[in-house]
Amino acid sequence: MNLVVQKYGGSSVGDAEKIRNVARHVVATREAGKDVCVVVSAMGHTTDELVTLAEQVSPAPQPRELDMLLTAGERISMALLAMAIHDLGHSAVSFTGSQAGIITTTDHGRAKIKEVRADRLREALQQGKIVIVAGFQGVSDESYDVTTLGRGGSDTTAVALAAALDAEVCEIYTDVAGVFTADPRIVPTARVLHAVSYEEMLEMAASGARVLMARSVEYARNYGVLVRVASSFDLSAPGTFVREEDERMEKAIISGVTYDTTEAKITVHGVADRPGIAGRLFETIAEAGINLDMIVQNVSRAGHTDISFTVPREDIDAVRKALEPLMRELDADGIEADADVAKVSLIGAGMKSHPGVAAGMFRALAEAGVNIEMISTSTIRITCVVREIDVARAVQAIHDHFALPDEAVVREQHPRSV
């Protein structure tokens, strides 16, 4: 079976006319000889509106009931899409996450997919039907309650179904043309990449690119699902493939520059430099349920050192609350929080075998007059913390410095035949 999974986000199904457009594209794919499984998000801002309603009835809505509420959103869009496809003369049938066999943990609001029992979908596909599945939702096999997968969950639904149904590709239609070398609102010369590896996409997602959530990319990597990210407003454009790294990718040293202005830098000054201190500090933060990102500790002077890390800005108060009782035990001087920072990252699978990339990035920032406050690296990523007001200049300077390969070059390296 030549099956394609297509996922359409909320902006792609924002009103009746857009739903009819999506229906036409789905039908065109079907008429090109493919079986089609469509995953839809809730229409436009439906999910946000439902969250607002929930907050109006209860300041702290019960997670189980919030999931029950939010799953109404995809139910509406999927039923409408099925009707629109039917209206074009094709047979379509919609399934909730539960009906589609998306079995999850019971963690309401951030459930994880444990298993996909896609028998009902396979049966419908074998009957020649176009199958439509609600994104973002599943059902717990412990409580039998409906669950949601959290932000970006519909992408994960699509990738999980592509894996379960052995699809040839999982197409993610969104409101951007693909994965860019940098945010085109900041860097007008930024280009759409033809392909990136799962690892690069993961680093991009973790460092601020919003096009795909990290979880869906991880899922795709684990199951070897070929993902294509493309624009739902320009369906003829090729978009970006997210796939296994292979030898043809080697020449592209750098894939993109990303940034993130949602985090704050926390510094704990003058911490005693002895074994167990960092462990104590970060255990305390973990117990408070705060997601840490970068951690930097420098060499110590006079038996004391500074430890810095970044956290989501909304967690600044929680970090202070968690750490203040610890200051004496850590022998620390104080906690400093700075919300006016930004992370700028350079990502590329090729940098593994190309020393000097980091130096190039630092030089580019220096020439642009941007001061670096923290540095952290992985094998395929370099991240600098800079002042937030410098972020656009920093991204532009790095992009220019590496003269990110133009699309023609990329295409030659990665022929469309993938």
Add this chain to the structure above:
Amino acid sequence: MNLVVQKYGGSSVGDAEKIRNVARHVVATREAGKDVCVVVSAMGHTTDELVTLAEQVSPAPQPRELDMLLTAGERISMALLAMAIHDLGHSAVSFTGSQAGIITTTDHGRAKIKEVRADRLREALQQGKIVIVAGFQGVSDESYDVTTLGRGGSDTTAVALAAALDAEVCEIYTDVAGVFTADPRIVPTARVLHAVSYEEMLEMAASGARVLMARSVEYARNYGVLVRVASSFDLSAPGTFVREEDERMEKAIISGVTYDTTEAKITVHGVADRPGIAGRLFETIAEAGINLDMIVQNVSRAGHTDISFTVPREDIDAVRKALEPLMRELDADGIEADADVAKVSLIGAGMKSHPGVAAGMFRALAEAGVNIEMISTSTIRITCVVREIDVARAVQAIHDHFALPDEAVVREQHPRSV
């Protein structure tokens, strides 16, 4: 278990504040020592809005998908109500029709409840939780698809749950104060009845009273469910009990006057008066899927007779189309359709043992100068077809003539202890 089923209609849960009001009432019932099972409709005009969306994507929406779409409405209201109750410090859990075990036929848009498998509800109630169930919806045990029960379906859900859970009463909260002796917009002196029998309520529903749909009353009668209809805007008012007829009801000869202006009168003139003709005529109409109401045939003159009946006004063309090919076979002179008519009905279980009620009704109409065009009766109902412009005068005249018992008298006959 002292269980109360409470059903709240769309206007009762129209916004966040109204949902919080309903939550307070539910909690008050719980705190009075009752187990509570709540059935909710979709908020305000949600269902109509979803139907409009469906019509925007497809002129003839698929019934399966329309049901999938519409069931999102109750999902939203029930989850919000559960959150609001939780916010008041009580434990509540919401269930879709499918989760609540409402097993139906597969007739999308007008499914019938076949069975209620309420194990999950019983379990939640035993855990001390307030249970909330989506009205209007169920699941087919043949196709495993989600179904809806049609207009007024939430009332049927409530009654079916009251029967399955052996509730002491099924309270239907609506936007009117109960069952009136006549429409209070027409008869300012109309009063709320303290109690009516299932049979009277069925006749009232069939003859134009909108307060309860006939199907839910039939269900209540079949399972002996005590129903109380009351206002969700004045929760202290007693409302109306719908129940088994008993000896205490005997004195109330007349319960109410109803009217219906949604039907048209069709007359087939000069039909041959021989066996099989009426059968042929009404078979043809039934095959066209048209719901007949009153049928009147008078004695014949010269081997021919006139047959009249009423149908929903929107079916006039369909009736003509169905019958015109038959005119020759029936030896008939022609078909006449008259949309400017109204049915006025007088209902009362006591009229069985009180001859003269019909005569009193006809006299009242004559004195008011209202001409009677058709008459039909059951053991507890008399219906006259009159001109539509006479309907208010007719209802008022009949109500006055029978001086319908005031609430004090009714109360004495049917003490609150029922």
